[in-house]
Amino acid sequence: MLDQNIKAQLKTYLERLESPIELIASLDDSQKSDQIKELVTEIAELSDLVTARFDGQNSRRPSFGIAKAGEAARVFFAGLPMGHEFTSLILALLQVSGYAPKISDEVLQQIKDLNISQNFEVFVSLSCHNCPDVVQALNLIAIYNPGSSATMIDGAFFQDEVEQRKIMAVPMLFQEGEHIGQGRMTLEEIIAKLDTGAAAKDAARLNAKQAFDVLVVGGGPAGATAAMYAARKGIRTGIVAERFGGQVMDTMDIENFISVLKTQGPTFGSSMEQHVRHYEVDIMNLQKVQTITGADQSASGLVELELENGAKLSSKTVILSTGARWREMNIPGEQEYRTRGVAYCPHCDGPLFKGKKVAVVGGGNSGVEAAIDLAGIVEHVTLVEFGDELRADQVLQNKLRSLPNVSIIVSALSTEVLGDGSQVTGLKYQDRKTQQEHTLELAGIFVQIGLLPNTEFLQGQVELSNRGEIVVNDRNETNIKGVFAAGDCTTVPYKQIIIAAGEGAKASLSAFDYIIRSGHQD
Template sequence: PSFGVAKAGEQPRVFFAGLPMGHEFTSLILALLQVSGYAPKVSDEVLNQIKGLNLKANFDVFVSLSCHNCPDVVQALNLIAIYNPNTTATMIDGSFFQDEVEQRKIMAVPMVFQDNEHIGQGRMTLEEIVAKLDTNSAEKDAAALNAKDAFDVLVIGGGPAGATAAIYAARKGINTGIVAERFGGQVMDTMDIENFTSVQKTQGPKFAAEMEAHVREYDVDIMNLQRVSKIKGANQTANGLVEVELENGAKLQSKTVILSTGARWREMNVPGEQEYRTRGVAYCPHCDGPLFKGKRVAVIGGGNSGVEAAIDLAGIVEHVTLVEFDTKLRADQVLQNKLHSLPNTTVIMNALSTEVLGDGSQVTGLKYKDRATDEEHV
């Protein structure tokens, strides 16, 4: 099933291929509202940038309905299609269109194509997507950043630590800025959060949005979608200020810099991992799990995250093999009990993952070594 959304008498530019339920139900509601003239919660600057995009394009975004990262991308592309008449956007539920998923070798979502050419995957904000499409955006961003006055405190990193540091500084009346590759950090990719004191349970994207709203209550200059490439200490500059150079060439100055660069997903650091990232190597079982329906998969790691991933995947895939380096699992006992109760799971312990195998286009297997015997297995 597929359908388009448009005002009466107009040709649709926003399409849904599949049923937009689950996390995508909000995408449908927002599309209906925005097509009807409801103003989006986006700055005039970004809307004008969308209207001024000099391109004619059809965007396809493949999703799974359990993916909590997908709606942001779907809603961003829908907004572009609504405000730029030379574009269309189609959400495609991979579970309904398995043949196309196989044909395009999609093994991670969200996956975005522009006129059948792959242009991005994973969580992306509207600003990130517009920056990709606007060829002059990097130069304009650099010019605007270079024009900023020196800060009293410049925080590098937009996760919980960086946000907290910025709030504390701003409350003291200190001129404060935040430079972040993605405000919210790794929290944005976390499905459920149950260990933040005073909040019994929340979801990562919701937590990050509330955190950003809290920061914006104060006079904090948030410079999002920026990566730092170099820092010069105050003793290395002529004016005695710390100089922070960004990847786009812009330079910021501050009396003090706070580093809160946070964490990333743990990687195996073995041959094949990066080569097959998004082509069989995945880090989000909720997002990408449905794409492996009926297949045999391996999960690396026996901590809470690994065991939870194995449990979730066991309800979707044919079989899950959990590979753990240690001689015992480190996950909470209740999770271990659940894992061992499932009929389609196997646990291999005392094993070192050595290589992700593939055929050049996608993953075909995992090579590991038995640490007790040094024997290699696939």
């Protein structure tokens, strides 16, 4: 099951176990049970502190639980936690033994204060780079709330249940059998979802903060770089963001960031956060800005932000780096069937459509790359492009056209997502040249049609272009005194990680220069 390199790596990690643990397998007569038995046996052979048992009574079979010796298991894996979930397995082994998680004391106390007795399930695919964060978060909640349990379920292991429960997007999260969320969620987001008083606590905590020198809105590459550059100047710096990492966390492979040959979005985002935290930047996650008031309009002479939860923050300067999000088709049926056949992440949700027919809407690099990836999983892929020709790089087009199970339709206007009330059954489109209507019979639709800047909350407050981008000059200044902007949310062309990072540095240096020249350096 595990090759020698992985065994050696795992053996090294198991040396950090704080106390004896048990792996308790619940098996049946299936071949999948044999695989789980083999995995559990191999792990137990790597450490004297790990014992394997095969008398588990978990109703979900095959599966295995991890328990501190003498206690009941609360963390379960229904499937083989390999691929992206191998890290989830390692952390679960260590943390169940008592190994301290690498989270702040504040967040750990929030987990303990939940004081809940709930059973959580999360359906995953092993190719999903968003799933491990949810699995690891739920495991921590179960470990520190003795009446709770958390189960990772590999959709490929339980395909019949996936079909029955109509799970067409991962991660898909259930609490006591009730669906409570899907898609990428951080530990803080899940805690906030479970703690009904979280918003009020957050508002009180934020209102008590002193004014910042530089306050960054957004935690993607532009925001993270801006915060790091500011903090290195020795000035009071904060980041307020809906989620640290931004769109990078939804990106699979990154191969064009100089000096980094290849990495993955979540790994890159985690490294950014570690770098920023090294400089003791005050990171305020899960916060959404509602209004902004310029320094020359506020009574305090500072830039003021009001958050969605009612809290107010002030700063000598603000850098807007709110990034962008996937553009939606905005056609009938899209919202109704979102996560029920309409998807935006082929890497995460593609395995759920194994052996089925799907469409990819969008003929740029993202769309063609998605179609290529999906072609290796599904029965057939139809790429639907609005323009008269594909816009992707020629090397990608050549690869796509070489695949036997791919069709390409150009000059096509998608008009409606079709479904049977519970899941997608097709896509309607109009031939833009003949005006004829056509229908594709499909199980899934992957939307890859570009980005929209996250700037709606700034309308009427900050000057925006006709595309909704923040208008900036060569010093990243906006039309509001003390407010700068950087990254994908601005009019700067070419939306790339490395460009966003560079613009974040420029904006931060401009903000520092503004502070000095305006007499705010005290």
